[in-house]
Amino acid sequence: MSDNLEKKIDRNELPWYYKLVLKIPGADFLEKTGGIFWGVIVPAFLILGFFLGFFLLISYPFPTNILLASTIPISVFTIFIKITLNRFINSWNAIFGDADFVWNVDETLQEYVDLLRKQEEKRNPNKN
Numbered sequence: 001m002s003d004n005l006e007k008k009i010d011r012n013e014l015p016w017y018y019k020l021v022l023k024i025p026g027a028d029f030l031e032k033t034g035g036i037f038w039g040v041i042v043p044a045f046l047i048l049g050f051f052l053g054f055f056l057l058i059s060y061p062f063p064t065n066i067l068l069a070s071t072i073p074i075s076v077f078t079i080f081i082k083i084t085l086n087r088f089i090n091s092w093n094a095i096f097g098d099a100d101f102v103w104n105v106d107e108t109l110q111e112y113v114d115l116l117r118k119q120e121e122k123r124n125p126n127k128n
Contacts, residue, residue, distance in 0.1 A: 049072045
């Protein structure tokens with residue numbers, strides 16, 4: 001693989017349009033929803049956006065109704081782009097970035113053995 005593909009993505013080194021997309025407010029709670037995002041939230045946004053857009057098209061006169069109805073899909077689209085970009089960056093950094101977690105197996109094993117000994121001493125205080 002190339003050296004470009006194996007490095008961590010730094011959000012400060014991205015082009016300006018990616019930085020602009022990542023600064024869109026109001027989508028932080030949607031990023032943490034996981035499978036619920038695509039299974040519940042996206043269909044709910046699409047259905048509610050359709051009915052709200054239909055209502056706006058009917059209730060306002062010509063130039064205003066088009067502007068109001070077009071803001072719904074544009075705003076939903078930008079929020080989804082931000083969420084998708086943020087998830088891609090997070091998954092890329094998890095796969096190809098430097099691991100922030102240090103595997104210290106010997107120390108962890110020793111702590112576990114000490115914990116087991118303490119629990120055994122609490123259960124059987126007479127045995128030594």
